[in-house]
Amino acid sequence: MDNPLLRPDPGLFIWTIFTFLVLLAVLAKFAWGPLLKALESRQQSIRAALDDAQRAKQELERLEQESTQIMRKARSEAEAIITASRSDAERLREEIATGRPVEADNIEARVDSILTVAGRFSKQGVDFLPAVRDCRAALDAPRQMKVPASSLKKMDTWLSAKSK
Numbered sequence: 001m002d003n004p005l006l007r008p009d010p011g012l013f014i015w016t017i018f019t020f021l022v023l024l025a026v027l028a029k030f031a032w033g034p035l036l037k038a039l040e041s042r043q044q045s046i047r048a049a050l051d052d053a054q055r056a057k058q059e060l061e062r063l064e065q066e067s068t069q070i071m072r073k074a075r076s077e078a079e080a081i082i083t084a085s086r087s088d089a090e091r092l093r094e095e096i097a098t099g100r101p102v103e104a105d106n107i108e109a110r111v112d113s114i115l116t117v118a119g120r121f122s123k124q125g126v127d128f129l130p131a132v133r134d135c136r137a138a139l140d141a142p143r144q145m146k147v148p149a150s151s152l153k154k155m156d157t158w159l160s161a162k163s164k
Contacts, residue, residue: 078121082131085114089135107139111151115158122162129162 088110114135118128136155 074121078128081117081121082128085117085128085131086134088114089131089138092135093138108151111135111139111154115154118158129159132159132162 092107092110114132118132122128132155136152136159139152139155
């Protein structure tokens with residue numbers, strides 16, 4: 001056993017423990033404190049981010065429910081308007097077929113209201129094309145009176161734009 005590293009030396013033992021304790025004190029004062037503070041702040045920021053994500057998720061769910069309700073309401077209104085447009089077209093067809101006089105201004109106002117409503121709800125995904133076609137066909141039916149050309153042109157323009 002000539003190796004000095006394998007022989008117990010009390011002086012070396014004391015200096016090793018002393019160096020270790022000094023290093024431990026220096027690290028505790030200058031490294032572990034800031035390191036623990038950094039870890040705590042990181043943990044708090046992660047917790048805050050998770051809370052924000054949870055709030056955002058709840059807000060998104062609320063908005064989705066609101067959007068679904070609005071879309072349901074819009075679709076039901078659109079269906080009512082489609083039904084009304086079809087009944088107006090049918091009534092107009094009957095008036096023309098029976099020879100009852102139909103005022104040109106009345107036709108113009110009906111066409112304008114139909115196209116306005118169709119334009120407004122088509123942006124929400126409601127298809128008014130069949131109802132407008134029915135109305136246009138009613139205006140083409142054999143008639144005793146003159147349908148304003150501007151009404152026919154408006155409907156034809158709208159139908160050609162939406163049929164593409």
